[in-house]
Amino acid sequence: MSKIFNFCAGPAMLPTAVMEKAQAEFCNWQGLGVSVMEVSHRSPEYIAMAAEAEQDLRDLLAIPENYKVLFCHGGGRGQFAAVPLNLLGDKLEADYLLTGQWSKSAVVEAKKHARITETDIMTTTIDGKVTVKPTTEWPINAGAAYLHYCPNETIEGIEIFDLPETGVVPLVADMSSTILSRPIDVSKFGIIYAGAQKNIGPSGLSIVIVREDLIGYARKAIPSIFDYEVQAKADSMFNTPPTYAWYLAGLVFKWLKEQGGLVAVEKNNIAKAALLYNFIDGSNFYSNNVDNSVRSRMNIPFNLADDSLNDTFLSEAKAAGLLTLKGHKLVGGMRASIYNAMPIEGVQALVEFMNSFEKKHA
Amino acid sequence: MSKIFNFCAGPAMLPTAVMEKAQAEFCNWQGLGVSVMEVSHRSPEYIAMAAEAEQDLRDLLAIPENYKVLFCHGGGRGQFAAVPLNLLGDKLEADYLLTGQWSKSAVVEAKKHARITETDIMTTTIDGKVTVKPTTEWPINAGAAYLHYCPNETIEGIEIFDLPETGVVPLVADMSSTILSRPIDVSKFGIIYAGAQKNIGPSGLSIVIVREDLIGYARKAIPSIFDYEVQAKADSMFNTPPTYAWYLAGLVFKWLKEQGGLVAVEKNNIAKAALLYNFIDGSNFYSNNVDNSVRSRMNIPFNLADDSLNDTFLSEAKAAGLLTLKGHKLVGGMRASIYNAMPIEGVQALVEFMNSFEKKHA
Numbered sequence: 001m002s003k004i005f006n007f008c009a010g011p012a013m014l015p016t017a018v019m020e021k022a023q024a025e026f027c028n029w030q031g032l033g034v035s036v037m038e039v040s041h042r043s044p045e046y047i048a049m050a051a052e053a054e055q056d057l058r059d060l061l062a063i064p065e066n067y068k069v070l071f072c073h074g075g076g077r078g079q080f081a082a083v084p085l086n087l088l089g090d091k092l093e094a095d096y097l098l099t100g101q102w103s104k105s106a107v108v109e110a111k112k113h114a115r116i117t118e119t120d121i122m123t124t125t126i127d128g129k130v131t132v133k134p135t136t137e138w139p140i141n142a143g144a145a146y147l148h149y150c151p152n153e154t155i156e157g158i159e160i161f162d163l164p165e166t167g168v169v170p171l172v173a174d175m176s177s178t179i180l181s182r183p184i185d186v187s188k189f190g191i192i193y194a195g196a197q198k199n200i201g202p203s204g205l206s207i208v209i210v211r212e213d214l215i216g217y218a219r220k221a222i223p224s225i226f227d228y229e230v231q232a233k234a235d236s237m238f239n240t241p242p243t244y245a246w247y248l249a250g251l252v253f254k255w256l257k258e259q260g261g262l263v264a265v266e267k268n269n270i271a272k273a274a275l276l277y278n279f280i281d282g283s284n285f286y287s288n289n290v291d292n293s294v295r296s297r298m299n300i301p302f303n304l305a306d307d308s309l310n311d312t313f314l315s316e317a318k319a320a321g322l323l324t325l326k327g328h329k330l331v332g333g334m335r336a337s338i339y340n341a342m343p344i345e346g347v348q349a350l351v352e353f354m355n356s357f358e359k360k361h362a
Numbered sequence: 363m364s365k366i367f368n369f370c371a372g373p374a375m376l377p378t379a380v381m382e383k384a385q386a387e388f389c390n391w392q393g394l395g396v397s398v399m400e401v402s403h404r405s406p407e408y409i410a411m412a413a414e415a416e417q418d419l420r421d422l423l424a425i426p427e428n429y430k431v432l433f434c435h436g437g438g439r440g441q442f443a444a445v446p447l448n449l450l451g452d453k454l455e456a457d458y459l460l461t462g463q464w465s466k467s468a469v470v471e472a473k474k475h476a477r478i479t480e481t482d483i484m485t486t487t488i489d490g491k492v493t494v495k496p497t498t499e500w501p502i503n504a505g506a507a508y509l510h511y512c513p514n515e516t517i518e519g520i521e522i523f524d525l526p527e528t529g530v531v532p533l534v535a536d537m538s539s540t541i542l543s544r545p546i547d548v549s550k551f552g553i554i555y556a557g558a559q560k561n562i563g564p565s566g567l568s569i570v571i572v573r574e575d576l577i578g579y580a581r582k583a584i585p586s587i588f589d590y591e592v593q594a595k596a597d598s599m600f601n602t603p604p605t606y607a608w609y610l611a612g613l614v615f616k617w618l619k620e621q622g623g624l625v626a627v628e629k630n631n632i633a634k635a636a637l638l639y640n641f642i643d644g645s646n647f648y649s650n651n652v653d654n655s656v657r658s659r660m661n662i663p664f665n666l667a668d669d670s671l672n673d674t675f676l677s678e679a680k681a682a683g684l685l686t687l688k689g690h691k692l693v694g695g696m697r698a699s700i701y702n703a704m705p706i707e708g709v710q711a712l713v714e715f716m717n718s719f720e721k722k723h724a
Contacts (some may be wrong), residue, residue, distance in 0.1 A: 034685065203604055
């Protein structure tokens with residue numbers, strides 16, 4: 001079998017160097033004779049590692065000092081509930097922008113707690129491509145407790161690169177599938193949250209970056225493990241955190257620094273995405289229906305000209321070591337998720353395979 | 363350095379055989395060329411593994427068919443919130459029994475949602491030992507939505523082996539630190555829940571065993587990831603579960619079966635606990651203040667006759683490869699947590715060390 005490249009949308013591949021280091025020290029971490037997953041989260045060794053992981057994340061994203069970083073249980077969907085329960089306070093309404101399945105799922109959860117104004121900001125270009133309205137046309141409602149959006153929709157392959165000006169309304173972003181893929185101006189956000197299982201580490205961990213002045217307004221009914229104030233005071237250790245996931249996230253942050261930080265990572269991500277999009281655009285056999293301006297660099301959905309070839313495509317791809325290319329069931333077709341950990345060689349291998357598949361079957 | 367034995371209360375040591383297997387297949391699970399933490403939770407391979415883990419747990423605990431088994435995010439403290447949010451329905455009150463720090467912490471969370479009647483069931487024997495009132499004296503309030511208790515308190519070292527008759531009132535148990543250490547009659551319980559990081563796997567996972575007729579009454583404000591109905595319908599995959607922790611739990615379940623199941627495991631746990639308690643009771647230098655009838659087999663706190671020797675004890679123990687014996691800060695002294703994964707050789711090594719320490723310093 002050739003080298004394996006795993007295009008899973010999440011849980012996604014992790015950097016090979018990270019996995020090899022984790023494997024080597026799996027049963028003997030820091031020479032303690034035990035695994036990092038077997039030590040107390042209150043031990044000096046674990047606390048030092050956890051703090052270093054946070055600092056590395058702060059360095060990577062240039063997180064301002066007036067933001068807390070929390071390492072939480074519950075994944076991204078846990079934060080779908082935690083955000084309204086923390087931010088609504090005595091307000092009754094919040095605004096959600098819709099760009100795909102993930103932003104829609106966040107709305108469902110928020111509606112349990114507030115009156116939600118949903119605004120579909122999707123539109124189509126004159127060429128019939130899917131796009132997103134410019135940020136200047138986004139509705140800003142001063143009465144809303146916050147404005148929520150999802151800058152990268154994994155299923156539709158839509159990514160929003162512009163940042164809106166929301167004034168006093170805190171901007172909340174579900175960055176599960178785009179965090180750490182490029183520099184961002186954290187100071188523009190009230191809250192950034194992300195499930196770990198794309199660009200951070202294994203599933204079961206979520207990271208929350210929250211502006212300090214937004215902490216302290218949680219509704220009474222909030223489970224304490226989701227209360228930003230409780231977890232901020234406890235350095236994310238109000239309860240035992242997902243210690244192994246936190247450790248792996250720390251290894252990923254170190255690896256990102258070794259790559260040259262997010263400027264270098266973005267450059268690589270742009271090159272990877274361009275390679276695949278350019279190939280698709282130059283082909284009459286493959287297609288992607290998203291406008292250039294909002295094409296995701298992380299998740300690239302595409303269709304074959306003949307859907308009846310889908311199964312053949314997937315089985316031949318798997319035989320070539322190219323795994324998990326099936327598109328989400330809601331949209332069908334194919335999808336290549338190419339997060340930070342995917343090397344450009346993986347995208348090259350995919351393009352070569354797609355090219356030869358086209359020649360064989362078109 | 364001699365062989366390492368890790369007495370951490372949690373995250374605790376995992377079986378050596380499990381850790382070695384996990385390390386060996388860390389980067390290449392089932393020959394897929396990728397880690398189990400890098401595959402989709404929707405993949406056939408992962409779903410098969412997850413189902414097998416559940417079945418193994420069902421076999422080990424003889425879980426009746428009218429109980430659902432859920433693999434959840436959020437740890438034990440997550441369930442402190444999930445239990446009232448799922449079970450209260452339109453009832454307003456629930457009863458909690460107090461036996462130590464963990465049952466008290468559960469009450470704090472439940473009070474956010476219901477009127478809680480707390481009953482301290484601790485008492486002392488004529489010898490001045492700490493004990494628990496017999497189950498026949500526990501208050502059963504037919505108006506309560508449920509009765510909650512914690513059968514093993516890790517900090518105080520108290521374990522309750524008897525089962526109360528609660529009639530129509532569902533009995534809810536936080537079994538985080540005793541689950542899988544002995545057979546239990548699941549049919550006596552409405553809900554059993556457990557954070558994983560003692561006898562199941564790494565932190566970040568909790569397991570919920572819930573009688574089906576109790577599902578479907580969640581309060582509207584519940585985060586969906588904690589809603590038993592939502593997770594039961596989705597086979598615990600409403601959101602991406604903590605996939606790696608689930609996998610490791612599955613390996614632990616297989617290992618428990620290989621040990622001969624819970625009858626054999628209990629026998630071993632009885633022998634391990636007896637070895638340490640008998641040594642302590644035969645010494646004038648060490649003491650444990652819990653009555654025989656409720657002494658924990660999992661967490662054995664003890665004190666030295668001279669507290670000023672505590673630091674010396676801990677440093678000499680560490681040098682001898684006996685880790686994490688410091689007692690919880692709330693009670694001081696020492697604590698040896700000897701969950702399923704601790705081999706009897708570890709307890710023997712501890713007793714030998716304690717014996718020589720006594721001879722040297724008494």
